[in-house]
Amino acid sequence: MIIRSLVLRHGRLALPRSTTPFRASQWRRCLATEAPASQIESSPQPPPSLDNASRDDSSKDPTIAQWNFFQHQKAHTSSLGGVPEPHYKPFMLLANPPRPQDITLELLLASQSHLGHATSLWNPANAKYIFGIRGDHDPIHIISLDVTAAHLRRACKVVQGVAAKGGLILFVGTRRDQARCVVRAAELARGCHLFDKWTPGTLTNGQQILGRCKKKAVNEVDEEVVGFEPQLKYSSAVKPDLVVCLNPLENYTLLHECGIHNIPTIGIIDTDANPTWVTYPIPANDDSLRCVQVIAGALGRAGEEGQAQRLARAQAGHVDYAATHGLEMPTKDEFDAAKRAQRGISEHDEDAEEDELLFEAQPDPADEDDVFAKPSSNVLAKTEDGISAKTEDEPRSTQISDAASEVQASAQNEAAIDGLTDVEAEDEQFGTLAAEDMELMSAKREENADVASGPSAPKTGSE
Amino acid sequence: MGRYNLSAQRVHKHASQLLEANRISAPPPWYDTIATFPPSAILVRPIFQRPTIRKATRKPSKLFSPVKLGYEEDRLRWEYFNDHPWELARPRVLLENDGRDHEKWDWSHALCQPETREVGEAGVNAWMRMQQRSQASRPLNGEAVVQRQMWLMRHENMSEAKAYDAARKELYRARHLQETEQRVAKEEAMHYGAYFGKSPLEVGMQLEDAQWENWKAWAEKETTALKALQGSAYTGMEVDSALDTPEVAEEEVQELAGDVPGSRAGQSARGGVAVHP
Numbered sequence: 001m002i003i004r005s006l007v008l009r010h011g012r013l014a015l016p017r018s019t020t021p022f023r024a025s026q027w028r029r030c031l032a033t034e035a036p037a038s039q040i041e042s043s044p045q046p047p048p049s050l051d052n053a054s055r056d057d058s059s060k061d062p063t064i065a066q067w068n069f070f071q072h073q074k075a076h077t078s079s080l081g082g083v084p085e086p087h088y089k090p091f092m093l094l095a096n097p098p099r100p101q102d103i104t105l106e107l108l109l110a111s112q113s114h115l116g117h118a119t120s121l122w123n124p125a126n127a128k129y130i131f132g133i134r135g136d137h138d139p140i141h142i143i144s145l146d147v148t149a150a151h152l153r154r155a156c157k158v159v160q161g162v163a164a165k166g167g168l169i170l171f172v173g174t175r176r177d178q179a180r181c182v183v184r185a186a187e188l189a190r191g192c193h194l195f196d197k198w199t200p201g202t203l204t205n206g207q208q209i210l211g212r213c214k215k216k217a218v219n220e221v222d223e224e225v226v227g228f229e230p231q232l233k234y235s236s237a238v239k240p241d242l243v244v245c246l247n248p249l250e251n252y253t254l255l256h257e258c259g260i261h262n263i264p265t266i267g268i269i270d271t272d273a274n275p276t277w278v279t280y281p282i283p284a285n286d287d288s289l290r291c292v293q294v295i296a297g298a299l300g301r302a303g304e305e306g307q308a309q310r311l312a313r314a315q316a317g318h319v320d321y322a323a324t325h326g327l328e329m330p331t332k333d334e335f336d337a338a339k340r341a342q343r344g345i346s347e348h349d350e351d352a353e354e355d356e357l358l359f360e361a362q363p364d365p366a367d368e369d370d371v372f373a374k375p376s377s378n379v380l381a382k383t384e385d386g387i388s389a390k391t392e393d394e395p396r397s398t399q400i401s402d403a404a405s406e407v408q409a410s411a412q413n414e415a416a417i418d419g420l421t422d423v424e425a426e427d428e429q430f431g432t433l434a435a436e437d438m439e440l441m442s443a444k445r446e447e448n449a450d451v452a453s454g455p456s457a458p459k460t461g462s463e
Numbered sequence: 464m465g466r467y468n469l470s471a472q473r474v475h476k477h478a479s480q481l482l483e484a485n486r487i488s489a490p491p492p493w494y495d496t497i498a499t500f501p502p503s504a505i506l507v508r509p510i511f512q513r514p515t516i517r518k519a520t521r522k523p524s525k526l527f528s529p530v531k532l533g534y535e536e537d538r539l540r541w542e543y544f545n546d547h548p549w550e551l552a553r554p555r556v557l558l559e560n561d562g563r564d565h566e567k568w569d570w571s572h573a574l575c576q577p578e579t580r581e582v583g584e585a586g587v588n589a590w591m592r593m594q595q596r597s598q599a600s601r602p603l604n605g606e607a608v609v610q611r612q613m614w615l616m617r618h619e620n621m622s623e624a625k626a627y628d629a630a631r632k633e634l635y636r637a638r639h640l641q642e643t644e645q646r647v648a649k650e651e652a653m654h655y656g657a658y659f660g661k662s663p664l665e666v667g668m669q670l671e672d673a674q675w676e677n678w679k680a681w682a683e684k685e686t687t688a689l690k691a692l693q694g695s696a697y698t699g700m701e702v703d704s705a706l707d708t709p710e711v712a713e714e715e716v717q718e719l720a721g722d723v724p725g726s727r728a729g730q731s732a733r734g735g736v737a738v739h740p
Contacts, residue, residue, distance in 0.1 A: 106562030161496030
């Protein structure tokens, strides 16, 4: 075993002498690759402080002394040694994923996205994406890099646009090592992720499978709005508006359900996959984790860009997409019950007067295209985490606590009486409706069409 | 179409129909985006890219299948790896950093520069600079030989055989230098106290010895079984067993005179051979 000890090398000290007296053994212990057995102390004492100003304090607090020592060591030794050439660091694809602008043919080549499967296993439907065949004994198909880049950029545009219009994006990657990049992409795009098996029926039988997941209503700047709990309690989870699937070959059921529910999909299509399963195929190598991370990273970045656009516009007061949640404004009683429940949970001291003001500040749904309440800075108590109902990370989270169960039960009865049951609320977009409801819907749609033509005016009462 | 489910491609059309029929109150969030960036055409026949249209020998269904890619270097690679089959056993790193390796490779200078005439420290530094320049982050393998050969053929107008000879000899020189460096480095390390594990030859000998012992045990068993069979078949004198080693009669061995190295008598040959009178 070769033991190197920087300090003991004759003629040159690796570190400058410090003003305070110290034991050389401590420096040696920190720098030697292999600490000599004779020098290891049984009870390590805190190293002396090198910051003369706080010498007295550091002698009492070993943490400060250690911090000062670490900073000094870093300042003096970080310039030593060689500088490695820029090289591929796998964690950077998660820490700093490439943006859509950074997609180049060289990046896709280095990520092995051009490597298709054996020629005998191909699906002739994606013949247009294949550049050629390479190999003598085990020939494989080579996917065209320019085709991959074009399709990936198109998919990024779609993700950005959907995020900018308030859509919920679901990232799915069920292979073993795809979990991290799937979660990262969903984080960036403020969407949902799935890295376990897709339960068949999650969309078609959503009320059963996802009926108990946590739901909340948010306004256009992603702040939580109270009062909708009775309506949300028994509805199934919000369906995604776009699904990105990193391994469509293993998720046929998911893609089929998306087709049934008219949800557009994006998927990585290898040479043996079926391109008709997804709306936007990205021809690339789905077996290379590096390639999948590059694609997921680029799509996540596009979603991040779209979300930033949406929030910037919302802060300025422009909401140019129509609400499709099907919720109605809560009644005064529902709102009071919700505020009381919130106060009970978060122990806020709010007066009843403030509640009254708050309720009046919320505009009438019929007058606005957007049902969500606008933020009023002086009165509304902002919730701590601004994650929207549409951006639930775990669709299978536990149900929200029933603090005011009796109030909610009464609200449910009201809802039943109104004729707008939970099933109808869920299937509003694609199910059958009663005649009176259809009139209501058409009236609302006319209003939306009128108001969507121009930016919505902020209510004066709230400010 | 028959076996294709194209509902994923008809998402926007479906939403438009629902809107028109007032089944949904508002367009979904993706409606405008998908109208702006529609999906590309699928199930389309690829571009015809066969080199020449021969006299209808190819079936029409096969005309549009993907073509086999071929490069000039393929023939050179075939030649090189036929001549040097063990080069295929050398491990090759397929990981690329940024996909722009070709920008860093310059095949104009040789795989290994010729030796410099300078001596002393200046010579050593010059040699090291040349080494660095010639390496230039290029690999040192069969691919390097082929690329160097291609460069020589293209830019120096060498014939294929001449360029091949030049390139492979550069590789031999570079490998020779590399192996010398490694050998010297190992010796230096051992001088400073490093120790290494078994070399491949030692490991091979160890495995062979183990197999030899296995065989010996098997052979003993087989021989005893055979003798038993023979013994049961015939009656009579016992044949000497092949396992018995010939005993050396002790009186036949003459003890040699005590030989001391460095004495006048000198040291006689040692060995296992018994000297018979």
